Amino acid sequence: MNNNPASQTGADAQDFTSIVRLEGVQKFFGPVQALRDIDLAIGRNEIVGLIGDNGAGKSTLIKVMTGVLEPTAGRIYVRDREVDLADYSVRMAHDLSIETVYQDRSLAEKQPLWRNFFVGRQITNRFGFIDVRAEKAIAEDILKRAIGFRGAGITVDSTVANLSGGERQGIAIGRAMHYNADLIILDEPTVALAVKEVRKVLDFVRRIKDSGRAVIYIEHNLAHVHDVADRLIVLDRGRIVAEIAPKDMSVMDLTEFLIALQQDHIG
Template sequence: MAPDVRPWVKMRGIHKWFGGVHALRGVDFSVRRGEVVGLIGDNGAGKSTLIKILSGVFPPDKGEILIEGRRVRFRSPKDAKEHGIETVYQELALVDNLDVPANIFLGREPALVGGGSLLALLHKGRMVREARALLARLKVNIGDLGALAGELSGGQRQTVAIARALYTEPKLLIMDEPTAALAVQEARKVLDLVRNLKERDIGVVFISHTLQEVFAVADRIVILRKGEKVGDFPVEELTVDDAVKLMVGGD
């Protein structure tokens, strides 16, 4: 299959102000299907702001978002999800006192009877079956699905959080610092999973402070500094040293 070279999602001329702070100054950003884009930049460079706009947390003050060439407006993260954009956040990912299937299906539990109402009887068997199938498709090994999220290792927790985001089969997955709290071995599991997504034709935006990880997993790297895009390179054309120079500025 010839790779689709047109971007699946395209952000054009994005501006964002917070009070007097000009957080994003006309940023262009795009992701193709099956492409892993590493987004890097120093603290305050605008990475989080950019992905929050892309995931529907808040709207841009100027600029537009296009999906497959069509202009879209996200009024909430729910809108973005309906367009196929899911986000895995660093914190607040899982509920520690619930088990793995309960976490994957939290907020969208299948019911035996009662549909979407609060009093619906849960279809626990289906949750376990589908959770197992989903994790198997992602080649993730959690071991005991009945374990509480709080009993899992950091890497397992993160892969469960990612699996949860993938349940709806999104077209684009945004990962904000998915390895920040993980040991090296654990982080590797997450990186393996990201490569796996690529094969499944899902686009990924990968944010990390660890440049080695970004270089290990990304096809393309976008560098932000002080709210502006200062670099956009295929990973082969960029070295870690150059990336750092672009991030911190100067020469």
């Protein structure tokens, strides 16, 4: 099943070099400049780590990219086509196969798992009723294949409130994968998770890439992001100051690099 208009356009849809590209993006909040001269292209099949100090502009960058915030200036291209910024919205980003997974806001706590896959996107039968059987069957498939939950007693009827943090994160990621998102953005998915859970989430991230999609992964824990990312973008006071291939820099050197940036602020 595929509810996604952008991915139904066939050959055309495959014909692009970047999923999203920002060009000369600036974002002001009153006198505060949160983003400066941002040029960034996200290709297919890559995991891009977005790192930087608190207040560096990471969340603002993805909000601009996903239509939550309008940039003060600059251009945004989705699949190489410029979008009209006055029209760009979260809804449109969804329709263009861009999904964001947040730590807490993604799932409805009191609902069973299967319902969570279809929030705002119900499957209805010819009488206009929700097709529970079809939805459960699809949810089952996502659980087994996209997420790879086996055993552990988790079924489509499990209540979200009873799942661990890592499992919830996996469900939110599985849902984004099911809707065929070309780009999945994760804003600190491992925050407040136990070590075992973190490993699960990192496995999910790799799985997204294996399925031919791209990931932007915002993370404070440098070891985690260094482990999974193909490239790291470093933001500092609203500016992209470095692009690093993890294989070229150890976690320790990366840590020192970021500390030096911070000291730069003070000095």
